Amino acid sequence: MRELLWSDALSLDMPAMDDTHREFVDLLALVHHANDEGIVACWSQLVEHTQEHFDREDAWMQQTAYATGNCHAMQHQVVLQVMREVLRRGREGDVAIVRQIADELALWFPEHAQSMDAALSFHLRSVDFDPVTGRVRNPAALPEQAITGCGGASCSPAGPHSGTVEAQAARSP
Numbered sequence: 001m002r003e004l005l006w007s008d009a010l011s012l013d014m015p016a017m018d019d020t021h022r023e024f025v026d027l028l029a030l031v032h033h034a035n036d037e038g039i040v041a042c043w044s045q046l047v048e049h050t051q052e053h054f055d056r057e058d059a060w061m062q063q064t065a066y067a068t069g070n071c072h073a074m075q076h077q078v079v080l081q082v083m084r085e086v087l088r089r090g091r092e093g094d095v096a097i098v099r100q101i102a103d104e105l106a107l108w109f110p111e112h113a114q115s116m117d118a119a120l121s122f123h124l125r126s127v128d129f130d131p132v133t134g135r136v137r138n139p140a141a142l143p144e145q146a147i148t149g150c151g152g153a154s155c156s157p158a159g160p161h162s163g164t165v166e167a168q169a170a171r172s173p
């Protein structure tokens with residue numbers, strides 16, 4: 001069992017994102033500590049929370065000049081597909097796969113938060129985005145071309161603010 005614990009290293013200086021990420025860590029911990037009878041219900045809760053979590057970040061990207069189909073949104077889609085497939089198999093009685101993918105998520109999440117989500121957080125702050133209203137208070141800071149990159153480790157330098165130290169740090173392994 002590979003449990004993920006919250007730490008300051010996961011904080012991205014954006015309360016609306018950090019609160020959701022803390023909830024994700026808490027729900028994943030419930031999965032890790034669940035017994036065989038309770039684990040599928042805990043996993044289901046995590047899947048629903050993750051759908052909302054990713055939908056919210058995808059909407060923020062759409063509101064701040066990311067291209068549809070950018071690699072951050074694509075990674076969300078793939079991870080959710082896997083989580084939903086695992087839920088289906090868990091409901092059929094395969095709790096081992098739920099435990100296995102929960103372990104994988106504990107590895108995946110810090111990498112995602114510290115690369116793709118960190119770059120998104122930096123971008124949202126640089127355009128002075130209000131996550132409550134969806135308003136961009138500094139539209140002049142939006143890029144002229146839609147963002148297809150994401151600041152993730154596998155991304156080309158076409159990501160948001162690709163020349164910045166933050167984006168370079170976000171891309172480094």
Ligand SMILES: [Fe+2]
Nearest residue numbers: 021053057117
């Ligand atoms: Fe996130």
Ligand SMILES: [Fe+2]
Nearest residue numbers: 057112116117
């Ligand atoms: Fe994300």
